[in-house]
Amino acid sequence: MLILGTLSVPACSTNAIAQQSSIASLEEYLGTLKNSAPDSGELYCKTPSGGERHPYDSCDSFSELRDNGCFGYSMYDISMESRFAAMCAKVDALSSAHHSSEHYFSLESADWWYTLPAEVILMSGGIHSDESWAIAKRQRDELVAGKKLSEISMSEVSSEPDQFAATLELREDDCGETRNRLELKAAMLADIDGDGIAELLIEGYRVDRSDTCALGSGNSLGAAFSLVLKKTSLEGPISVSRFPETG
Numbered sequence: 001m002l003i004l005g006t007l008s009v010p011a012c013s014t015n016a017i018a019q020q021s022s023i024a025s026l027e028e029y030l031g032t033l034k035n036s037a038p039d040s041g042e043l044y045c046k047t048p049s050g051g052e053r054h055p056y057d058s059c060d061s062f063s064e065l066r067d068n069g070c071f072g073y074s075m076y077d078i079s080m081e082s083r084f085a086a087m088c089a090k091v092d093a094l095s096s097a098h099h100s101s102e103h104y105f106s107l108e109s110a111d112w113w114y115t116l117p118a119e120v121i122l123m124s125g126g127i128h129s130d131e132s133w134a135i136a137k138r139q140r141d142e143l144v145a146g147k148k149l150s151e152i153s154m155s156e157v158s159s160e161p162d163q164f165a166a167t168l169e170l171r172e173d174d175c176g177e178t179r180n181r182l183e184l185k186a187a188m189l190a191d192i193d194g195d196g197i198a199e200l201l202i203e204g205y206r207v208d209r210s211d212t213c214a215l216g217s218g219n220s221l222g223a224a225f226s227l228v229l230k231k232t233s234l235e236g237p238i239s240v241s242r243f244p245e246t247g
Helices: 024-037 059-067 075-095 128-145
Strands: 002-004 041-047 050-056 155-160 161-172 174-190 199-209 220-230 237-243
Touching: 024 075, 024 174, 041 059, 041 075, 050 059, 059 075
Parallel strands: none
Antiparallel strands: 002 155, 041 050, 155 161, 161 174, 174 199, 199 220, 220 237
16 A cells, blocks of 8 residues: 655655556446445335335336336435436446456556546535535636646545545644545446447545544545546546536
């Protein structure tokens, strides 16, 4: 593991340890994805006489119920609906993907994240007003514009061949310290767009964490995300897009 404690990360590391990456194949990722979602759930469907609860246990049955206007009724049902919807959206987005041994990402070193575009730093969660969102988005866009991830000022950096974590900001509040953390995992290599070259699927979190300040469940507040990184040549640029794309 590579651990850096300074606020500014150098352009390249001399302490990286070459290790075997555990990046999943397409088949492995799909299996893990399906296992991460609930096996089944129920949605509430309105009827002339009131309403009925209908079960789902597959993406097809789930989609059919949602197309008919059915929805999660209780907080538990809503949570299960959200998790199942996220899983099905990814499964659908990968329906045409296939294995490819050709890719241009260097993933065997703890320095694998150095050349990633800073665009992988997405917006943090827990922002509820339009004004606050606009301010935070402008600050985020200014932070990442034209930069690589290694050019961003960070602290408490740790990395392995397929994982990366760092503190983007350390805030001192009356309740104590709050860390704005970025966590990334190189989850899968597969040809998602059909060009014969594998893209890299990244899963991550942008989250505030505190041992003393009440932020949310587990004293954390943030958002998970998935990204597809595309690189078509050894020295070519890396493009970043949300996964699955939402239009």
